[in-house]
Amino acid sequence: MKVITPLLLLASIISIILAVGIGPVSVHPTFVGKIIISKLPFLTDFVDHNWTRLDENIVWGLRLPRVLLGMIVGSSLAVTGVAMQALVRNHLADPFILGVSSGASATATLGMLFGVFSFLGTYALSISAFIGAAATIIMVYTISRVRGRINITQLLLSGVAIAMIMDAVTNIITLSAPNALGLHNAAFWMSGSLAGAKWGYLKLPLVVIIFCMTVLLINYRALNALLLGDETASTLGINVRRMQKMLVLVASLLAGVTIAVSGSIGFIGLMVPHMTRLLIGSDHKRVLPVSALLGGILVVWTDVAARLVIAPEELPIGILTALFGGPFFIWLLKKNSRT
Secondary structure (H helix, E strand, O other): OOOHHHHHHHHHHHHHHHHHHOOOOOOOHHHHHHHHHHOOOOOHHHOOOOOOHHHHHHHHHHHHHHHHHHHHHHHHHHHHHHHHHHHHOOOOOOOOOOOHHHHHHHHHHHHHHHOOOHHHHHHHHHHHHHHHHHHHHHHHHHHHEEOOEEOHHHHHHHHHHHHHHHHHHHHHHHHOOOOHHHHHHHHHHHOOOOOOOOHHHOHHHHHHHHHHHHHHHHOHHHHHHHOOOHHHHHHOOOOHHHHHHHHHHHHHHHHHHHHHHHOOOOOHHHHHHHHHHHHHOOOHHHHHHHHHHHHHHHHHHHHHHHHHOOOOOOOOHHHHHHHHHHHHHHHHHHHHHHO
16 A cells, blocks of 8 residues: 555656647647646746647646546546445445436436526536436435335345436437437437536536545445444444445435536446455555546546547547456456456
8 A cells, every 4th residue: 555555646647747748739748747837836937938839728728627637537436436335335336326327317418408407507517417416316315215224225226227217218308309419419428528628627526526535534444344244334333324324425426526527437436446456455445545546547548548549539438448448347357266
């Protein structure tokens, strides 16, 4: 842990600088670093301003917000996966197991195709997606409560049922699409994308990931105890009911906010926590920060690939994470089973 975390922090910084410079118009990493430093308070006078105005617009105006959003989204998805897996005590759980993604997709497509949420202005897509995610989790949470407690089996089953209903609603909306361009944009968003990222999109997800990470790290001992089962956790003095509610709220908040700014990017929340546990074990005090860093790095480089594979067009990130993440995850499982 003492070695892995600093290495991943360094890898994150290097990834951000390199990813910002890669694109149809390349910017040298040295210029990227100088431009970023020049924007920091009190450091502007210490940097030699030998880059062009075009370089600055590309780095600061276009690519840096996108790359930073990728880091935040990847971290959020990975941390959500850790929280969900602790909640249901199953390493196959992922951020979208409660139907959050399906609910967000339904309201987002409704807004994109029919302009239902256009009165919300610039952030209509993000807010509409969050509304759908929040409504879905409220329904799932309400259904899963049995005698005042969350029934894990009922939580999972109700999540699947609500997801199927929301997927059906989304299909009805897309089949009724008034134009092909709107349908294409909706399908692209539902597959996950960081296109159109702005500085304003970073504030809410950054605040949410910091808050949720803090809450989870404070309760890391309780998360470790939950993996042993409800009865064992109770005997260790853990308030299981309170922890379950907290995990549902944290996972829903993280997933809802993340989907609102990036669409549905699958496999990160499933794959990254598993990779982390193979590296450092199951102690949540270590799993949470390492998963966050790994998830961020993975999404940043997947986004770079999405921008370059069929340039000048883009591929949705969700397609690449599934296409390359699936075989890699299978290889990890097979490799782990032989050791």
